[in-house]
Structures are given as C-alpha cells and as structure tokens.
Amino acid sequence: MIIDTIAGERIKGHRPWPRAIVRADEWRRASEALKAGKWTLLSLWGEARAVHMAVLDEAISDIAVLTFECLDGTFPSVGALHPPAIRLERAIHDLFGLTPTGALDERSWLDLGFWGVEAPLGGARAAAAPRAPYVFLPVEGENLHQIPVGPVHAGIIEPGHFRFTANGETVVRLEQRLGYVHKGIDSLMAGATLEQAARLASRTSGDSTVAYALAFAHAVEAALDVTVPSRARYLRVLMAELERLANHFGDIGAICNDASFSLMHAQCGVLRERTLRAADACFGHRLMMDRVVPGGVACDLAAGGMAAVTALLAEVRRIFPRLVELYDNTASLQDRTAQTGILRADYARRFGAGGYVGRASGRGFDARKALAYPPYGELTFEVPTRNAGDVDARVWIRIKEVEQSLSLIEQAMRRLPDGAIRAELKPASEPCEGMGFAEAFRGDVLAWLRLDGERVARCHLRDPSWFQWPLLEVVIEGNIVADFPLCNKSFNCSYSGHDL
C-alpha cells in the first residue's frame, strides 16, 4: 500500500483511500516518485492553507492523498519535477494565492484578470489593476508566423484560445490559453447543500453529466459510509454507458466530419440522437442530468424504458458495423486520420492520460476496471488499447468501446435487481472526507470533498482533460495546420470541465 511508504500523520475520516499530512521532504519525495514514474498524479488541489496531492500506483491500483500545510503560503513545486502538475499548480495559485516554490512557470492560468479579486478562495484581495499582459512562450526562427484562434471559435464549441506558430503549413508550436469558461465552481461548492452541490457537479461538463454526478455521489457515499442499493448501481451503469455511447457516436462522426466526410457525420448523428431519445424514454432527460444523486438515483426506469433500450441496441447493431466498415475502407479518410497527431506512449503514461487518449497510446487505465467501483466488478467487459497513438487509433478505441458499452447495457438490463433506488443519507456528526471516481467517456473524473454536517465544506473536481490538453500541444507539433481540427476532435477535451 502506498500509505505504508509515506511518513506522515494519517487523517481519520478520509475514505475510502487514506490521506496523510506530510512535511516538505516527504512532499518532495512524492514528487520524485511521480517523476520516476513509480506513481501517477491523479490530481493536485488547494485549500485556504493547504495543498493536496492524489497519487495512484497503477501496478496495484492503490491510491493515497498527501497533504502539505502551507504555513507560510508556499509549497514545494511538484511541477518543477513533474510537468503534468504545472497547470494544476498555476490554478492553485490563481484560486488560493498559494505559491509553488521553484515553479518553472509562474504565469496565471485560470485568472485572466477580469474577476476583480485575486485569490478568490484564499485571501480574496482586490485585484491590482492594471495587469501586465499575458506573455506567450517565445518562439524563435526564420519564416515563422503566428495564428491566434479564439476564444470564440468557428464551430458550435466551447471557448478557448490557441496560439499557433507555423512554418509554412507546419505547426512548430501550439500554446493553449484556457480559463475563459471559469465559473468559480469551487467557490459555489463551499457551503452548498448536498443537493445544490450535486447539481453543480452535474453541470461541470455537460457532456459528462452522468459521470460527474456519479463521481460526486461516490465521494459523498464514501465520506458518509453509505451503501447504495443494488438496483441503483445497475441503473447507474445503464445511464453511464448510454452517455458513453452517445458521446462516442458524436465524436466518431465529428472526427470524420473534420476530414470533410459528412456521410459518417450524418449517420453517427442519427445514432447519437436515437441514444439520447432512449435515455429520455428511460429517465425523462436526454442527457440524464441530475438522475444520479448521492445515495442512489433520482428516478426509476420509466415504463417503456427497457423496450426503448432494446430497440436502440438492435438498431445500433444493425447500422454501426457498416459504418465501421465504411470508416475502415475509405482510403481518403484513412489518409487524414492514420499517422496524424501521434501521441507517444511515454507521454501518455507520464501524464496519466485517461480515456481514448491514453488507451490509443497503450495506457490501459480505466476506473471501471482498475478501481472496479460497483457493480463493474460483476460485469464482463474489456478495456481496448492500441499502440499507434494517432487520430485513427483514437477513433478505433471509441469504436471498440461502443461495442463494450452495448454489452454492458445488455448485462445491466439482464441483471437489474428489484428493490430500492436510493439510500437515505444521514449527516455525519463530525467533518468527514470522501473521494470518488467515475469513468467518463473521455477518461476518469475525480471528485474529492469534505462534508461538514449537511453541507459541503470543500469540493474538488478534476476533469480528465487536465492531463489531455497539454498532450494536444505535443501531438500537433510537426503536423499541418489543417490537421489540427482532426487532432483536436480526436482528443475532444472539455473546456468547462477544465476551467471549472
């Protein structure tokens, strides 16, 4: 167990994985272990006077949380040793005013200078105006030009800024500037009731609303030590897999559309719509928002829901294989996706990239399998992986996952037990902490919280995109500008989930 190797003061009431308060030398030792690849960084987040680091030992699927108390408002930079932590540290500095000492990048990240306050969750000082303009990383060389894109993009997508530096058509550097959709979710969570907090979690990234609600519920249930009724567990599987199906259909179509192959887009769009309609028939909401709640699910399967899902599965099984064949046999499409935007396996591993981004580059982590939150341990499914790491591989992971999700939905419906759908939650008498995960379509969502009576004292949500966005900067290097939409769509990172 990781915790046995950590010298620190163990905290009571942190479930299901342990948390320990450590001193600076132990904090640095953990950063070294991340750098060495012994552990994977799951998240790094702040509080008014402390920072927390969640680490994973993939070999034994064990997790631990380390806490460093920032007595003088600083903490030893993790990012200085382990780059995946850099943006998380910049966000901690923006939100809490805590300074990572020895950090390589001291620029702000989520704070674009418009809030009117600095460190809103720390000291909340009035912002010092005016602020120095943001400095992009320097790019030097002959015949370079820059292409600024965003925050308002050309399509129906979320806002963010991309700064391309190109030599002719070839991208030599992409630098992202995010934070535009920062809504202050961490601050809204503090003091919220469980019901309000669950609604906020469900709206952190709308495309993964079920996964977020599930990760949040897992964290609450861990903190309060609640057992969820079996029927609710299986209904959650049904929701989570329907969400995955809808997103994967949408993505497969959209990636092909970015290579101007609109037939796939239209056909996949029909499958996506049919999936959302089946979800609506089952749970009364197309995206199934607010249906997963702490303690269980908010509503039972509607009459006719089972039939709608059965019809959906039959239709997908009839149509999808030919679309896969079409994808595989269209040379002009393959020409765009194969060998484009290659993510090296060592980067995927080092960043702990989840979902299709990691799995297309050989990293097989899937929270449903590795952490086996119930009832996935009772269900049969595979986690497909590929090694090519290109856009094509990320499409194929989605295709294979569609097949797995169809099977999981069938299993969940077949095994669906009778009984209650929601356990009663009793507020704990003293503050307690919980951590939970859910495998969203784009990767593992982490939720961590501290409950104080009936209210949330602090809640941190970590989107899989935190560890995927930086890799998108890497994979585009050496590709042509016109292939960026394909690379970007094959990652399909969340802006809202990242910006919080």
Add this chain to the structure above:
Amino acid sequence: MRRILLESMLSRPLTEAPPAADEAMLAELAGKVDAAARRKLGRSLSIREVDAGSCNGCELEIHALNNAFYDLERFGLRFVASPRHADVLMVTGPVTKNMREALERTYNSTPDPKWVVAVGDCAANGGVFAGSYAVAGGVKDVIPVDLHIRGCPPRPSQLLQGLLALLEKQAG
C-alpha cells in the same frame, strides 16, 4: 458506402414535422422584429453560436438541430462561422467575467439588424452559477436579448420552437 447511400435513398426521411412556434416566445418577440428587417432578410437567418461560459450541455442540443431528425436548414436557418456573417447570435451559458469582453466584441462585430437568442437557464439568469465571483450574470446583463429559450438544456424541439417564433415574427 453504396449500400448506405442506396438504403438512405430508398427509405423515408427521418426528418420530423416541425413543432408550432411557441406562443410565449412569440409574445416576447412582439415588436422586436420590425418591418424593415423583414424586407431585408426574407425568411432566412444566419446564426452564430457563442458559448459565453456554458457547461457545454446546451451546445450538445444545439448541435442536434443539424441532425437528420431536426434538419434546421430546411427552414432557412443555418449556423455560420463568423459573427460578421450572422443575423442572430445564439448565446449559451452564464456569461463568465472571462468571456464578457469576447461576447461584447462578438456582438459589436455582428452587423445590424441583429437579434440575440439566449439559450438555457444559465443564459437567462446565471442558473446554478449565479452569484459567483467569476460570473457576470445572464446574457441580458451584458448585451440586449430578444428571445430567451429556457431549459437545462432545452430540448432540440424547444430550440426549434423558439427559432421558428423568431422566423415567424421576422417574416411577419
């Protein structure tokens, strides 16, 4: 590919009959679409979508308007890539402080006559994000809004109802 195309040609279209324009939305629009604009634009509108801070749920349903079931373009409505080509700004999300300037600049880049449609509960008043240090408020707190389409997110059929109301008013 031939098989898919052939089957699509031989089967009935998936596209569904449009919903009737929503009465409440028609009332909200009353007087906002003048005769001069109607003459200029006919029955066709170009829409520029702007996410001013949404959770991306609204975007998913706006996207759905383009699928075979709703087929938005049959009404003369289409999404365009630049505000300079747009008649309608369709804005989602609470407006975050980090997006306020971008939204204002997008609005100012859109030629007159123009309409703003605020989509979703967050766009109406900030929704669950109201009151945050990082949120400026609903869309109307930043730019003038002509039509609100509520919902979290609104269903594509509700979006269609709202847009058809806009089209109906505009065509007189």
